[in-house]
Amino acid sequence: MTQNEGSTTIVISKKAFLTSVLILLILTVIAGILTQIIPQGQYQRVKTIDGEKIIPDSFSFIEQKSLPIYHWFTAWFEVLLNPGNTLVISIIVFILIIGVCFSIIDKTGVLQQVIKILSDKFSNNKILLIAIISLFFMLLGSMFGIFEEMLPLIPLILLLSQKFGWDEKMALGMSLLATGFGFAAAISNPFTLGVAQRLADIAVFSGFGLRLIVFIVIYLILLIFLVNNMKKLSKTSVSNNNNFSSSNENNDKITEKNSFTNKPNQEKSINASVIFFTLMMVIMLFFIILTLFVKAIAGLSLPFIAIVFITIAIGTSMIKKIPFKEILQTAAKGFSGIAPAIILILLAMGVNLLIRKGNIIDTILYYSSNQMKKTGSYGTSLGIYFITLFLNFFIGSASAKAFLLMPILTPLADITGISRQIAVLAFQFGDGFSNVIYPTNPVLLIGLAISGVAYPKWFKFTVFLQIIVLIITSLFLLLAVAIGYR
Numbered sequence: 001m002t003q004n005e006g007s008t009t010i011v012i013s014k015k016a017f018l019t020s021v022l023i024l025l026i027l028t029v030i031a032g033i034l035t036q037i038i039p040q041g042q043y044q045r046v047k048t049i050d051g052e053k054i055i056p057d058s059f060s061f062i063e064q065k066s067l068p069i070y071h072w073f074t075a076w077f078e079v080l081l082n083p084g085n086t087l088v089i090s091i092i093v094f095i096l097i098i099g100v101c102f103s104i105i106d107k108t109g110v111l112q113q114v115i116k117i118l119s120d121k122f123s124n125n126k127i128l129l130i131a132i133i134s135l136f137f138m139l140l141g142s143m144f145g146i147f148e149e150m151l152p153l154i155p156l157i158l159l160l161s162q163k164f165g166w167d168e169k170m171a172l173g174m175s176l177l178a179t180g181f182g183f184a185a186a187i188s189n190p191f192t193l194g195v196a197q198r199l200a201d202i203a204v205f206s207g208f209g210l211r212l213i214v215f216i217v218i219y220l221i222l223l224i225f226l227v228n229n230m231k232k233l234s235k236t237s238v239s240n241n242n243n244f245s246s247s248n249e250n251n252d253k254i255t256e257k258n259s260f261t262n263k264p265n266q267e268k269s270i271n272a273s274v275i276f277f278t279l280m281m282v283i284m285l286f287f288i289i290l291t292l293f294v295k296a297i298a299g300l301s302l303p304f305i306a307i308v309f310i311t312i313a314i315g316t317s318m319i320k321k322i323p324f325k326e327i328l329q330t331a332a333k334g335f336s337g338i339a340p341a342i343i344l345i346l347l348a349m350g351v352n353l354l355i356r357k358g359n360i361i362d363t364i365l366y367y368s369s370n371q372m373k374k375t376g377s378y379g380t381s382l383g384i385y386f387i388t389l390f391l392n393f394f395i396g397s398a399s400a401k402a403f404l405l406m407p408i409l410t411p412l413a414d415i416t417g418i419s420r421q422i423a424v425l426a427f428q429f430g431d432g433f434s435n436v437i438y439p440t441n442p443v444l445l446i447g448l449a450i451s452g453v454a455y456p457k458w459f460k461f462t463v464f465l466q467i468i469v470l471i472i473t474s475l476f477l478l479l480a481v482a483i484g485y486r
Contacts, residue, residue: 113270280311
């Protein structure tokens with residue numbers, strides 16, 4: 001994270017930003033070229049209560065000119081004008097609010113004190129700390145389908161990582177990577193598992209046993225990966241204390257500078273701020289869980305999280321009695337620090353828009369499903385996995401992919417002799433793990449940007465882990481076919 005020592009102010013690294021922009025521009029050109037060479041086609045769709053659903057065996061080619069090349073240069077802006085732009089705009093507003101609020105909260109010193117409490121408690125048991133944090137984030141993704149909602153917590157984990165002398169990639173591994181892996185190794189994820197099972201006409205959240213085993217195995221693989229990385233960083237930090245933004249000595253100076261314990265009045269105010277912060281975080285988590293069970297508030301998690309952080313920013317600044325002028329200056333700094341994320345979001349969504357406007361997604365799905373009909377049950381299970389994996393590069397939304405794929409994959413599963421439960425499991429694997437390595441995923445790009453990690457470094461850091469997970473999950477699919485998983 002590009003920041004002052006011991007600070008959680010979100011400032012997007014210039015290098016990480018420019019690297020991400022370059023990658024997204026290249027992907028935009030590639031997407032544009034694909035719209036020129038792949039025939040246009042379309043399935044007929046029918047509207048349901050939950051959304052549009054594809055009608056199987058309704059595919060037809062479209063006789064019209066390819067998408068004009070000028071769209072390559074305007075796609076990022078067209079995202080704001082395109083139907084369904086509400087989600088994009090809401091994410092942009094959400095990120096800006098979080099950036100501003102974290103700057104103000106950082107000014108109060110409450111986060112530094114929270115980290116100090118955690119670091120004191122786990123100073124002699126770092127492995128347990130890694131295990132608890134990564135399990136917490138994996139459960140958020142696996143059980144509740146949380147992904148972009150965890151972004152506000154990244155600066156907190158970055159500061160904790162800094163306190164222990166670990167680097168930014170380690171912090172993202174415990175938070176962003178863990179959430180993404182949990183999202184894919186779903187136990188009760190309503191957005192992948194719930195929607196896909198409803199569309200496949202099987203009991204929602206059924207097949208629990210094998211899914212739980214998958215979750216445990218993926219968690220252990222991630223934990224081993226993170227612990228090994230922590231040990232490497234510990235060896236490096238012995239000879240180089242400049243591994244991250246500061247050493248523990250610097251953090252102690254910051255603690256002195258913020259005078260957490262020097263003055264009784266300030267100690268009382270910071271303790272009150274910590275209690276207030278903790279209470280609001282508990283309320284936020286409770287509301288997120290509640291949205292899964294109360295339809296009236298479903299989809300309101302992002303606005304509520306934004307309100308919570310605004311409340312924390314206002315409350316802690318009032319407790320610390322920070323002058324209003326200083327709050328405005330800090331807010332402006334936070335806004336300017338996070339603003340470049342808007343460009344990344346628009347460019348990533350622009351790639352998605354090109355593919356959809358080019359009418360080639362349905363064509364790719366049509367050809368792929370026809371090829372899978374020629375394979376056996378084992379081949380079909382892996383085929384569903386890989387077609388979902390491919391489409392996830394262009395379509396980030398799990399629910400949108402479910403409505404696109406499951407109406408085609410369900411009868412395909414019936415024809416080739418695999419259970420619909422296996423088709424859902426393959427879809428679930430294909431949808432999730434790649435979210436934390438594909439450069440077209442806005443959540444990944446924002447996480448990398450605010451932590452100051454360039455995409456090539458993140459790719460190098462996680463690619464071997466992703467390959468291992470790909471092999472393990474493929475073996476799980478083959479096992480599911482062998483045992484007749486239903």
